[in-house]
Amino acid sequence: MPPVIEITDLHRIYQTGGTPVHAVRGISLRIEQGEFVAVMGASGSGKSTLMNMLGCLDRPTRGTYRIDGTDVSSLESDALAAIRNRKIGFVFQGFNLLSRTTALENVELPMLYAHPSLSYREVRARAERCLGQVGLSDRADHVPNQLSGGQQQRVAIARALVLGPALLLADEPTGNLDTRTSIEIMGVFQQLNDAGMTVVMVTHELDVARYARRTIVMRDGRIRRDEPVTDRALAGPEIERLAAEEQAADLVA
Amino acid sequence: MKRLLSIILVAMRALRRNVLRTLLTMLGIIIGVAATIGTISIGTGARMQVEQQIATLGQNVIMVMAGNMSRGGMFSGMGGAPTLTLEDALALRNEVEGVVYMSPEVRSSVQIVAGNLNWNTTVMGVSHEYLDLRSWPLAEGEFITDDDVRANARTAILGQTTAKKLFEDSSPIGAVIRIKGVPFKVAGLLVSKGSNMMGNDQDDIVLVPYSTAMKRLFGQNFLRSVNLGAGDSSQIKEVTNQISELLRQRHRILPGRDDDFMVRTQEEIAEFATSTAKTMTALLGAIACVSLLVGGIGIMNIMLVSVTERTREIGIRLAVGARRRDILRQFLTEAVVLSLAGGLIGIAVGVGLSMALAAQFNWPTFTPTWAIVLGFLFSAAIGVFFGYYPARKAAQLDPIEALRYE
Numbered sequence: 001m002p003p004v005i006e007i008t009d010l011h012r013i014y015q016t017g018g019t020p021v022h023a024v025r026g027i028s029l030r031i032e033q034g035e036f037v038a039v040m041g042a043s044g045s046g047k048s049t050l051m052n053m054l055g056c057l058d059r060p061t062r063g064t065y066r067i068d069g070t071d072v073s074s075l076e077s078d079a080l081a082a083i084r085n086r087k088i089g090f091v092f093q094g095f096n097l098l099s100r101t102t103a104l105e106n107v108e109l110p111m112l113y114a115h116p117s118l119s120y121r122e123v124r125a126r127a128e129r130c131l132g133q134v135g136l137s138d139r140a141d142h143v144p145n146q147l148s149g150g151q152q153q154r155v156a157i158a159r160a161l162v163l164g165p166a167l168l169l170a171d172e173p174t175g176n177l178d179t180r181t182s183i184e185i186m187g188v189f190q191q192l193n194d195a196g197m198t199v200v201m202v203t204h205e206l207d208v209a210r211y212a213r214r215t216i217v218m219r220d221g222r223i224r225r226d227e228p229v230t231d232r233a234l235a236g237p238e239i240e241r242l243a244a245e246e247q248a249a250d251l252v253a
Numbered sequence: 254m255k256r257l258l259s260i261i262l263v264a265m266r267a268l269r270r271n272v273l274r275t276l277l278t279m280l281g282i283i284i285g286v287a288a289t290i291g292t293i294s295i296g297t298g299a300r301m302q303v304e305q306q307i308a309t310l311g312q313n314v315i316m317v318m319a320g321n322m323s324r325g326g327m328f329s330g331m332g333g334a335p336t337l338t339l340e341d342a343l344a345l346r347n348e349v350e351g352v353v354y355m356s357p358e359v360r361s362s363v364q365i366v367a368g369n370l371n372w373n374t375t376v377m378g379v380s381h382e383y384l385d386l387r388s389w390p391l392a393e394g395e396f397i398t399d400d401d402v403r404a405n406a407r408t409a410i411l412g413q414t415t416a417k418k419l420f421e422d423s424s425p426i427g428a429v430i431r432i433k434g435v436p437f438k439v440a441g442l443l444v445s446k447g448s449n450m451m452g453n454d455q456d457d458i459v460l461v462p463y464s465t466a467m468k469r470l471f472g473q474n475f476l477r478s479v480n481l482g483a484g485d486s487s488q489i490k491e492v493t494n495q496i497s498e499l500l501r502q503r504h505r506i507l508p509g510r511d512d513d514f515m516v517r518t519q520e521e522i523a524e525f526a527t528s529t530a531k532t533m534t535a536l537l538g539a540i541a542c543v544s545l546l547v548g549g550i551g552i553m554n555i556m557l558v559s560v561t562e563r564t565r566e567i568g569i570r571l572a573v574g575a576r577r578r579d580i581l582r583q584f585l586t587e588a589v590v591l592s593l594a595g596g597l598i599g600i601a602v603g604v605g606l607s608m609a610l611a612a613q614f615n616w617p618t619f620t621p622t623w624a625i626v627l628g629f630l631f632s633a634a635i636g637v638f639f640g641y642y643p644a645r646k647a648a649q650l651d652p653i654e655a656l657r658y659e
Contacts, residue, residue: 052653055572057571057572057652057653057656058653077576077577078576078577078578081571081574081575081576081577082574082576084571084572084573084574085573085574086574090572090573092656096565096568096569096572096656097569098566098569100270109569109570109573110573110574112259112575113570113573113574113575113576113579114574117256159573163574
């Protein structure tokens with residue numbers, strides 16, 4: 001089985017204005033099926049640029065990128081769109097759901113662009129199944145502003161999963177969430193990962209990175225550190241611990 | 254097909270989100286299409302009415318009128334000059350190739366008496382070919398014959414209006430009427446022809462042989478006009494030229510001098526009659542075009558706003574796998590649905606308007622099917638034309654930038 005991500009000597013140079021900006025300066029990386037990787041780094045470290053390329057939203061200036069065995073380094077935008085559609089599920093910091101569109105329809109969105117097209121019944125069934133997977137079956141008809149932040153992020157995760165991607169790509173997935181909800185979302189990721197889903201997550205919070213199995217630290221466009229997580233946090237016990245702390249502080253009865 | 258339907262549904266939902274804005278945007282198209290449909294309806298109705306009236310003249314009719322006459326600074330109207338003679342008329346009939354019917358015309362308005370009733374009407378002297386010339390059948394009896402003309406017979410043919418005024422509901426055939434005191438025997442009754450394009454009642458008339466009219470009634474030896482019928486519409490131009498040539502010869506008009514007569518074909522009369530309607534149609538048509546253009550620009554404007562407002566949505570769609578052409582199609586569909594909806598409302602308003610004009614002011618409006626099809630296609634074309642640029646702009650967005658857009 002090929003690695004989910006295999007990049008070799010990847011560069012990305014932006015040609016905005018006069019001086020070229022070298023955002024990613026030669027990264028090589030392998031991520032196997034079933035890994036849970038946290039990519040960390042300060043702003044300007046190049047992690048967002050790397051993320052965009054991993055997500056096939058941007059193309060490398062130099063180097064090769066294989067996702068699930070397919071070389072996507074020099075694909076045209078339509079072919080990249082198809083890769084995003086089939087192989088990658090995105091989860092964003094700001095949820096990025098379509099407003100005034102129900103949770104179910106948001107989950108259906110990627111399937112509208114699937115080739116070959118799916119039957120209406122298949123689309124509905126898959127969307128319902130994925131919403132169930134994130135525990136939101138009872139909220140299918142709600143529009144985003146009737147849902148809490150955590151629920152919105154669950155809808156986004158369901159949307160990311162609906163076409164069975166090889167890779168779940170999360171960009172600061174807990175950035176807009178409170179502590180408890182963050183842990184819950186990490187719980188969803190861990191659950192998916194335990195079932196075999198490959199997850200790559202960008203975060204700047206060390207606490208959040210501890211839920212992954214492997215962390216990559218970036219600085220100045222290069223990988224500085226790449227090591228397994230030793231003190232891994234698990235969502236279940238963390239929630240219990242938080243509950244106990246809140247009770248002790250008289251926040252809840 | 255199913256995909257197209259779902260794209261249309263998505264577009265309609267997007268438009269429903271802001272009903273007022275959608276309606277205001279459509280207004281330009283609505284007015285434009287309604288004006289177009291209204292204009293065409295009024296124009297077509299007017300033209301059909303005039304055509305109907307022109308057709309009552311007969312087929313392929315060419316009119317030769319005597320010129321005007323001035324005496325001491327006083328001008329008579331056309332046909333007033335005593336230059337067109339019976340000999341001219343007969344020469345035109347016999348010498349010009351392609352002329353199949355001829356009827357001289359002398360007319361005057363006189364009092365007619367029948368029994369104890371009387372009526373003031375137009376008495377017109379015509380030839381035995383007059384009915385063929387004007388394609389005007391008899392309802393009853395017989396028409397003036399060649400013999401009647403030669404014998405200056407006192408035979409009269411009545412129009413429906415005249416017959417009604419003098420004989421009410423009984424048949425006038427065989428009765429005697431007095432025209433200027435001269436007794437005439439009524440031989441025939443014309444069918445009703447309605448009003449002509451000047452609005453005059455063509456049935457308010459008495460026809461007599463032209464010879465009788467000239468000698469016994471009006472005592473004149475010149476003609477007001479000569480009506481000629483060409484055998485074939487393709488010959489009209491040629492026949493008209495020959496008529497002019499022959500008359501110039503007979504009237505000894507030197508080259509370079511003006512004619513002392515006037516030749517008019519049915520077509521020219523029709524053109525004259527419809528020229529006002531045409532000007533009106535052109536004017537309204539121009540307004541309609543400007544309105545459609547403004548409507549199109551309105552659509553483009555609102556679509557550009559919409560693309561900017563929905564930048565993030567576009568980013569999301571691109572991220573989950575929409576291709577550029579999917580985005581293009583989505584926004585183009587939205588623009589077309591917008592303009593088509595406006596077009597359909599415009600068609601309804603236009604048809605309603607022309608029906609209202611017909612009902613309220615008795616205008617002869619008629620909405621041809623092609624006008625509705627035209628309105629529909631035109632509004633679709635406007636949607637495509639003015640929607641393309643904003644849609645293209647949406648499709649060209651960079652997904653990373655679009656996702657980051659606040």
